[in-house]
Every structure is written in C-alpha cells, then in structure tokens.
Amino acid sequence: MTRKANLITPYGGTLVNLVVDAEERQQLLERLPALPSIKISQRAVHDLELLAVGGFSPLKTFMGKADYERVLHEMRLSDGTLWPLPITLTADPRELPQVGKELVLRNALNEPLAILRLEEVFSWDPQKEALLAYGTTDPRHPMVSEMVNWGKVCISGELKVINLPKYYDFVELRRTPREVRALLEEMGNDNVVAFQTRNPLHRIHEELTKRAAAKVNGSLLIHPVVGMTKPGDVDHYTRVRIYKVLVEKYYDKSRTLLSLLPLAMRMAGPKEALLHAIIRRNYGANHFIVGRDHAGPGKDSTGKPFYGPYEAQEMMRKYEHELGVHMIPFEELVYLPDEDRYLEASEVPAGARTLNISGTQVREEYLTNGKLLPEWFTRPETAQILRKMYPPRHEQGFCVWFTGLSGAGKSATAQALTEMLLERGRTVTLLDGDVIRTHLSKGLGFSKEDRDTNILRIGFVASEIVRHGGVVICSAISPYRAARNEARKMVGENFIMVYMDTPIEICEQRDVKGLYARARKALAEGHPMGFTGVDDPYEPPIDPEITLQGYGTTPEENARKIIAYLEEKGYLLPE
Numbered sequence: 107m108t109r110k111a112n113l114i115t116p117y118g119g120t121l122v123n124l125v126v127d128a129e130e131r132q133q134l135l136e137r138l139p140a141l142p143s144i145k146i147s148q149r150a151v152h153d154l155e156l157l158a159v160g161g162f163s164p165l166k167t168f169m170g171k172a173d174y175e176r177v178l179h180e181m182r183l184s185d186g187t188l189w190p191l192p193i194t195l196t197a198d199p200r201e202l203p204q205v206g207k208e209l210v211l212r213n214a215l216n217e218p219l220a221i222l223r224l225e226e227v228f229s230w231d232p233q234k235e236a237l238l239a240y241g242t243t244d245p246r247h248p249m250v251s252e253m254v255n256w257g258k259v260c261i262s263g264e265l266k267v268i269n270l271p272k273y274y275d276f277v278e279l280r281r282t283p284r285e286v287r288a289l290l291e292e293m294g295n296d297n298v299v300a301f302q303t304r305n306p307l308h309r310i311h312e313e314l315t316k317r318a319a320a321k322v323n324g325s326l327l328i329h330p331v332v333g334m335t336k337p338g339d340v341d342h343y344t345r346v347r348i349y350k351v352l353v354e355k356y357y358d359k360s361r362t363l364l365s366l367l368p369l370a371m372r373m374a375g376p377k378e379a380l381l382h383a384i385i386r387r388n389y390g391a392n393h394f395i396v397g398r399d400h401a402g403p404g405k406d407s408t409g410k411p412f413y414g415p416y417e418a419q420e421m422m423r424k425y426e427h428e429l430g431v432h433m434i435p436f437e438e439l440v441y442l443p444d445e446d447r448y449l450e451a452s453e454v455p456a457g458a459r460t461l462n463i464s465g466t467q468v469r470e471e472y473l474t475n476g477k478l479l480p481e482w483f484t485r486p487e488t489a490q491i492l493r494k495m496y497p498p499r500h501e502q503g504f505c506v507w508f509t510g511l512s513g514a515g516k517s518a519t520a521q522a523l524t525e526m527l528l529e530r531g532r533t534v535t536l537l538d539g540d541v542i543r544t545h546l547s548k549g550l551g552f553s554k555e556d557r558d559t560n561i562l563r564i565g566f567v568a569s570e571i572v573r574h575g576g577v578v579i580c581s582a583i584s585p586y587r588a589a590r591n592e593a594r595k596m597v598g599e600n601f602i603m604v605y606m607d608t609p610i611e612i613c614e615q616r617d618v619k620g621l622y623a624r625a626r627k628a629l630a631e632g633h634p635m636g637f638t639g640v641d642d643p644y645e646p647p648i649d650p651e652i653t654l655q656g657y658g659t660t661p662e663e664n665a666r667k668i669i670a671y672l673e674e675k676g677y678l679l680p681e
Contacts, residue, residue: 110291111325113298114392114430117384118164118187121283124220124267125158131268138218142203143210149252150195151213151271152333152370154220156385157193158267159282161367163388168195170262171228178238181377188428189384190377191239194230195222196257202227218268225263232256240374241413244406248337248373251591255558271368276332276346281365287390289363290325297324299434300391302382302400304335304371305465306348306492308484310439312356313448314395318434319361322393326362328353329386334370336403337595342366344495351487365389373403375413376421383422383431396422397436407648441482469599474499474676499676503572505597506668508581509590509647510606511639512621513613515656515664519606520581522665530678532577537564539582552636558589565593572597585644600677604668605647608656610639 126134146154156162164187169177172184174192183189195211203209203224211220232253236243245251273280281289290298299318303311307328319326330349332342346366353364369385372378378401383394400418405411422433438451440460454460463472463483472479476498479489496502506523508516517538527534543550546563550556561584571578584590594601614622625637634641652671654664672678 109294111294111296111298113287113291113296113390114387116160116163116283116388117430120163121160121388122157122163122166123160123284124166124265125270126266126268130266134221134266134268135218137221138210141208141210141221142201143212143218144197144201145212145214145216146195146219147256148214149334149370150211151219152368153193153195154211154265154267155271155368157265158220158270159284161283161369161385161388162193163283165189165193167222167265168260168262169193170226171260174228174230174260178235181380188380188425190380191372191374192235194260195262196230197259197261198257199227199259202259202261213271217272219271220265220267220269222261222265223263224261227259227261229258230260239377240372242406244412245588245591246405246407247403247412248595249403251588251595254588255562255592275343276366279346279350279364279366280368283389286327286363286365289365290327290390293325293361293363295324295361297322297393298327298391299324299393299395300327300329300386300389301395302386302397303328303330304339304345306340306345306484306488307352308479308488309441309482310448312352312485313439314436316357318393318395321434324361324393326357327386327389327391328357328362328364329367329389329391331369331371332366333368336371336373338599340492340496344491348488348491351491352485355487356485371401373401375400375402376417379418379422380425380429383426383429383433387429387431391431393432393434394422395434395436398438400436409649443482446482497575499600500679501575502600502677503575504577504600504602504672504677505568505572506577506579506602506604507568507584507590507593507597508579508604508606509584509650510608510656511610511613511644512583512637513616514606514608515654515661516581516583516606518661519604519654519656519664519668520579522661523668524579526665526669527577527579527678530681532678533575534577534579535571537567537578537580537582542582552642554586554642558586561586561589561593562596565589565596568593569596569598572600583638583644585638585642587645587647590647602652602668602671602677603647603650604652604654605650606656607646607653612657613639 176182176184177189177192181190205224208221208223210218212218233243236250299322301315349364379396386394396419399415402413419435426433439448440451440462441448443461473496508520510516524534524536547560550560564580568578625635625640628635629641636642638644673680
C-alpha cells in the first residue's frame with residue numbers, strides 16, 4: 107500500500123479556516139437584511155478567499171494597524187512573524203457603521219461573501235505604502251497606479267465567511283489548501299516543489315519543473331495564478347487550457363498536480379517571492395522555484411526595470427530557512443539543436459550552437475505575425491492554442507490615446523486619423539472628450555476625482571473595444587499621469603499614447619471658446635475654476651509612444667505620422 111507523505115506544516119503551524127459551517131451560515135444569512143454592507147474590489151475578493159481557506163495563514167483577517175505598520179517598515183507582523191506585504195481592506199469611511207458593529211462584504215454583483223465585525227478603522231497614505239512596500243511611487247507600477255483609487259481608510263475585524271467566490275471555469279482545478287495537501291499526501295512524497303506561473307508553459311519551463319521535481323525526489327505542484335496578474339498577460343482561460351494539455355500528455359501524473367491559485371498579484375518582485383513561498387507552504391510545498399525577475403512589473407517611467415533580475419532569488423535565499431521553504435533557482439536554459447537537449451547556459455560547451463526565444467520575441471516575432479512557435483521551443487498544442495487566441499497584430503484591436511492641453515490639436519488630428527483608418531478597412535470608434543462628457547460622463551464636474559473618474563470610464567470602454575478586436579481613438583485632456591496609466595493598464599499592451607506637445611501660448615491663441623481667458627479672469631478675481639494649464643496642473647507623459655507638435659504642421663500630417671508608426675509596429679499592413 108502506498109504510504110502517505112508527511113507534508114510540511116502550514117506557515118505559523120495551523121491552517122486557518124474562516125468559512126462557517128452550514129448551521130451558522132443559515133443564522134448569518136437570516137441577519138443580513140438588517141446589516142449595512144459595502145462592495146469590495148476584485149482584489150479584495152481574491153484576498154478574502156485566500157484568508158478564508160488558509161492560503162494566507164497565519165492571517166485571520168485583513169491587517170489591523172499594528173500589523174500593517176510593522177509589515178511596511180520591517181516585513182513582520184506585530185508578533186514578529188515574517189510577512190512581506192500588506193493585506194488590507196480599504197473603504198469609504200462614509201459607508202461604515204460604528205466600530206463594534208457588523209457589516210456585510212459583497213462582491214461587484216452584490217452577492218454577500220462575509221460578515222466583518224468592525225474593530226479597527228485607520229487612515230493610510232498611498233504614497234507611503236507605495237514607497238515602503240514596493241520601493242517606488244512611479245505610477246507605471248501597477249499597484250502604485252491602482253492604490254490611488256482605493257478607499258480613504260483601512261478596516262479590520264473578525265471575519266465570518268458565508269460564501270466563497272463562485273466560479274464556473276475549471277471548477278475541478280480550483281482547490282483549497284486542504285484539498286491540495288490531501289492530494290499531495292496521497293502521492294506519498296515528503297518533498298514537494300511548487301512552480302509559480304502567470305504565463306504559458308513552454309519547453310524550457312517543462313524541462314525546469316521536471317528537473318526540480320527530480321532534484322528534490324518529490325512531487326511537483328504546478329500552481330498558476332488565476333486571479334489578478336500583470337495587465338497585458340495572457341488571460342488565464344488560455345493559459346489553463348495549455349497547462350491542462352501539457353500535464354495530461356507530457357508529465358508524470360503520479361507525481362504532478364495541477365491546481366489553480368486565486369491570488370491577486372502585487373507585482374512586488376523580491377517581496378512577492380516571499381509571499382508566494384508562504385502561500386505554497388500553506389498548500390503543502392517545502393520547495394519553491396524562483397525565476398529571474400520573479401513577479402517583476404516590467405520597466406518604470408524611465409525605461410529601467412523596477413527590480414533587479416536576481417533580487418527575488420537573493421531575498422528568498424536570505425529568508426528561506428525562516429520561511430521553511432527552500433528555493434530552487436530558475437536557471438537560464440538554452441536549447442542545443444545539434445544535440446536536441448536543453449542545458450543551463452553556464453554549462454554550454456564553448457562553440458556549441460544554441461537557440462533561445464525571449465518573451466518579447468514570442469509576442470513580436472511569432473504571435474504578432476501569426477507564425478507558429480517552433481517545436482523545440484513549445485509543444486505543438488501550446489502553439490496552436492496561442493495562435494488561435496492571439497491573432498496577428500494587424501488583426502488585433504488597439505487604442506490610440508491622445509493627451510494634451512485644451513486646444514493642443516488632439517480632436518483635429520484624431521478626426522483625420524479616424525478617417526484614414528476607416529479608409530484602410532478598420533472598424534474605428536472615436537471617443538472625444540467633449541462627447542464623452544455629454545453622454546458617458548454626464549453629471550461629472552472638474553474636480554480631480556471627477557476627472558479621474560471620467561478617464562477611467564473612457565479607459566474601460568476603450569479596453570472592451572480593443573478586447574473585441576476594434577480600434578478606438580480617445581481624445582481627452584487626461585491631465586494626470588496616474589489616471590492615464592490606469593487607462594493603459596485596462597487596455598493592455600496595444601495602447602499607444604500620443605502626446606500633443608503644444609505650448610500653452612499657442613493653445614490660448616486658438617481658443618475660440620474663450621475658456622483660457624475666462625479661467626485667467628476667474629483666477630485673478632480669486633475664484634479659480636480648476637482649468638488645466640491655468641490653475642490646475644497638466645502632467646506631461648514621460649514616455650509616450652508618439653510625441654507630436656500641434657503647431658507648424660497640419661492635422662493630416664500628424665495623422666500620417668501615426669499611420670506610419672502603426673505600420674512600423676504591425677498594427678496596419680503597409681499599402
């Protein structure tokens with residue numbers, strides 16, 4: 107008879123469970139109508155789920171102030187336990203009951219998930235958290251740009267979870283830590299190595315994970331994130347289809363387990379590697395693969411990576427004994443075509459011919475051009491799934507986002523570009539700032555909050571158009587970098603920012619509505635209007651894809667420059 111494995115204990119010694127039993131659930135459901143409630147974000151829904159099932163053990167609720175402050179400054183909970191990143195729930199204080207009272211946490215569909223007894227309400231500073239937790243205040247970091255839209259206060263208190271989030275996709279692969287641990291125990295291996303991924307698996311990943319399992323003489327837990335990942339990542343529906351076929355056909359199923367993780371990633375690089383290791387320990391793993399630039403969010407506004415390529419491995423190595431999870435570094439592998447095998451780059455014999463394809467090449471040279479990835483790089487099943495889900499770039503949707511001062515020439519150039527794209531046979535939607543405010547954003551004012559709301563609405567509509575293969579041209583002042591970055595995140599990588607760099611003096615000269623004159627007069631009289639460029643700032647983009655001058659050239663000439671860029675990048679086929 108196959109023996110059961112003795113898996114590593116959960117982090118902190120006990121696996122938390124916040125889901126109430128059937129009897130208490132019924133009692134709580136009967137009380138719901140009398141309780142106040144708030145809707146929580148999708149990120150908070152994912153965090154709540156991992157709190158509820160023990161993925162975030164030993165945490166039993168969203169962090170209170172003592173835990174939050176010590177995690178920010180020392181990467182430790184108030185009791186000294188190593189914990190790298192804040193897990194908080196923010197809210198609008200106007201929607202909260204008194205401390206000591208209960209409130210219902212609901213998802214976007216207004217479905218009740220949990221009851222929280224409000225024990226703490228404390229203020230927080232997004233800039234402070236960004237700097238201490240993520241090492242940057244650059245809005246190009248996904249978390250930095252997201253946090254500015256969170257609630258004004260953090261709340262904490264005892265949680266009673268009455269409903270876990272309901273999923274309808276890959277239900278058989280959505281397992282709690284207890285369920286995963288039970289399956290791993292049945293495999294009979296004391297050692298378990300976990301593999302974190304938010305990308306499709308290629309042959310190098312396959313080779314690496316198999317080597318890792320062999321190295322520890324144990325089981326392999328392929329544990330992809332299916333919550334929130336980096337904007338522009340391959341969607342989890344596509345990825346999971348790939349994982350399923352690969353595990354079924356190319357892995358030893360007696361020692362390999364595929365299970366999904368509903369984590370909302372922070373893209374925090376080194377600190378996130380520690381969080382991933384803690385989570386995997388709770389799921390039963392005692393080894394964890396850490397890759398190059400693990401959980402990195404890409405490049406900042408100056409074009410430099412937010413984190414060094416090996417910072418995550420260095421931090422994991424520093425804390426692995428305290429975590430109780432040993433790191434297996436993701437070594438760079440290359441393919442030797444003359445020998446039909448993979449080898450670590452450091453072990454390649456001098457003069458040997460090698461092949462490799464970067465993630466950028468996968469997108470730019472293969473998927474963008476509709477080419478199948480070569481078999482030495484990826485399995486045929488993976489190549490077919492990716493080609494079907496990601497058509498050539500000239501068949502994909504994209505967004506051209508114009509930003510600049512009022513009167514900079516955005517609308518005129520956008521109109522010219524629209525007609526040129528229609529001539530080329532593309533389906534185009536033009537979202538002009540003035541038109542949007544008449545319809546989609548009717549009722550919004552010109553406070554910073556309302557301006558951001560307006561831009562986020564435009565960004566959401568644009569993202570849906572692009573997702574369905576359409577072209578959208580957005581023409582709005584969009585004065586603030588953070589809101590523009592949020593719009594970029596919504597749309598994804600097919601986002602092209604066009605900065606109309608026109609001096610304010612020229613914008614004022616062509617102001618037929620007299621808006622600048624009215625704003626300057628109001629400012630002089632002590633009644634500022636909040637007009638961009640006069641008494642409200644315009645934050646120029648740091649690294650737009652295209653910069654144009656709205657003077658000394660015609661809208662048609664500027665539009666043709668954009669067309670040339672679109673052809674160069676593959677969004678349009680040259681005529």
